Amino acid sequence: GRTQNVMAAYEEIVSASIPVATALAHLVSAVGFAFWYRLSFQKPRPAPRETVQELRPEPILMGLGLGILMAVFSSGTAGLETLLFPRMVEDTYAMLEQSGIGTNYMVIFATVILAPIGEELIFRGLTMKYAEKAFGRFWAANLLQAFLFGVAHMNWVQGVYAFFGGLVLGWVAHHYKSVVFSMIMHFAVNSFSTFGGDYALGWIPVNFLSVTLLIVIPAALAVGLISWRTAAAKKRQALSQSVSA
Incomplete structure (x- = not known):
């Protein structure tokens, strides 16, 4: 009767407000933490020209x-979770669909553009910097952030691959x-997952062999790239020190 109509109208209002609330939350987060980050870690602040000059092709392509690779790894991880915990994954995807992720343009904008800005400032910016000051070790700060x-995603399906x-x-x-380059990587992850994931990976059957390959291959390539860049940076540093000596 009347109670059912009221509840249906209430649920419709709540459902319609979720995309707007999501976009506003990401916007406020991005702006607010940008100010906090700038006041905390940018003294003296670099000139805009110096910041632009740092955007070299190599780190951009790396990001x-x-x-x-991370988006493919995430698909493999989600596929493995689907095989192991089908009910949990089904409920999570239903919740995400209700929130408008992947369908509502406001949520897509918040996910692809605003989330990489706000979340990088929060986790790879403020959290990691303060944790590194407290622990004195990058690896410990990196694990914590x-x-x-992962916890901030508030569900196991996304939380597991968000941690990695x-x-x-x-x-x-x-x-x-610079968090600029982690923002670029984050943008690539969310863009691929939102726009290209179904087209690029949707044809792959969900079985243990396929999801294992989707996890192992991108993880191995990512570790290889990171190891290569780390070794190259150490080599440049050693060369610079030998020249200055």
């Missing part, structure tokens, strides 16, 4: 490449000494 990044993605994002921010 984009690692982002795509990645764990909190957070580790790589932390390395990118630390290696290139």
Whole structure:
């Protein structure tokens, strides 16, 4: 009767407000933490020209490449979770669908554009920097921010691969000494997952062999890229020190 009509209208209002609330939350988060980050870690602040000059092709391509590998790894991880915990994954996807992720343009904008900005400032910016000051070790700070990044997704399906993605994002921010490049990687992850994932990976059957390959291959490539860049950076540093000596 009347109670059912009221409840149906209430649910419709709540459902319609979720995309707007999601976009506003990401926008407020991005702006607010941008101010906090700038006041905390940018003294003296670099000139805009110096910031633009740091956007070299190599770290940009590195971020984009690692982002795509991470998106494939995430698909494999989600596929494995689907095989092991089908009910949990089904409920999570139903919740995400209700929130408008992947369908509502406001949520897509928030996910692809605003989330990489706000979340990188929070986790790879403020959290990792303060944790590194407290622990004195990058690896400990990276583990903490990645764990909190996984928890922040508030579900196991996304939380598991968000943790591993957070580790790589932390390395990118630390290696290139800027959250700009981890933002680029984060943008690549969310863009591929939102726009290209179904087209590129949707044809792959969900079985243990396929999901294992989707996990192992991108993980191995990502580790290889990170190891290569780390070794190259150490070699350049040693060469620089020998020249100055």
